[in-house]
Amino acid sequence: MDGYDQRNDRAEGALNCPDCRQELQDYLDGTLDKKRSLGVFLHLRECAACRVEHDALHAVFMRLDTLPELEAPADFDAAVLASVPYAAYRAMEPLRRERVPVFLEDHFLPAWMRARVTRAGGLIAAAGATGAWLAGPGQAWLLVVAAAGAAPEILLRLQWVGRRLVGVRRAEG
């Protein structure tokens, strides 16, 4: 087929054509890791046949991404809103077991802050800073580092305690 490179002797992880074709969609999606993405990039620079395939696929991506937005009809909302059972919702409200406030929900904090890496890393930094502060002449900035490092873990724990308190109070009431 059109200058297809079937060689298996991949020098230093260089891609062959079938592998490159396999990864083209992920490459265009941006979901390949850096190393593989670079592999595809380098192969495309060398291989005209795969470049043609890449360009064709890229054009498809572009066309799909730029499908024009259509405008919903002007009277769209009225029919929907007229059918909402507002009264039923209001009547059910006192019966519904309330959930915890939104700021106590896990996902109120950004994912990176909830990540184990951040929390563990933060605690290690906090411990180091506290140790240095105790050992040294008491520099204030070390305490700031300690507080910032411990913050993610502390916030998560506070949320947890808050959820328990709300839950307990509801159960008693």
Added chain:
Amino acid sequence: MFDRHQDLKTIRRCKRGEEAAFAEILARYRGPIYNLCHRMTRNPEDARDLSQEVFIKVFRLLDRYDEEFAFSSWLFRIATNHCIDHLRRNRMRFLSLEGVTGPDGEEFELQIPHGGPEPDTVLERKEAVQRLEEVIADLPPHYRAITLLRHQQQLSYDEIAEVLQLPLGTVKARIHRARAQIQQMLEARAYDI
């Protein structure tokens, strides 16, 4: 893509029966849901009816919404299923060739319109957008939905997996297959002009 946190707050207001909150959800999602239904059906009337029905259903079933998941995922799931059901119900308009099975086991149905004017010959002379719309419409409904969620709604693979309740690998395989199919169909039709 969609603000999950903001949605949750609004949904809780909806559940208290606040009229303005329902209007806010509509303002946020009217466009995306209408566009999804339109591209699924290629028919403005069907798109309006289907998308209104989706919101009516969602607004009645708010108590069944599981706050563990993003509201947008739940809404897109209901909309996708509603469109696919609609297309199934209207299948008598199509001669369906079944039994073509894709690598991940999902039935790859070929739908060949018959009767009435052949849309192919007319539309192929029109704009590139129209040709693309038609190619999308010729995909089997599940592939159409997944393509639209990815490229029109710009959802990530993870979000699509949540919407369709499918494993990530299946989502990826189907998107890849849908795109390859679109590319082939576009190329095939480009020669027909």
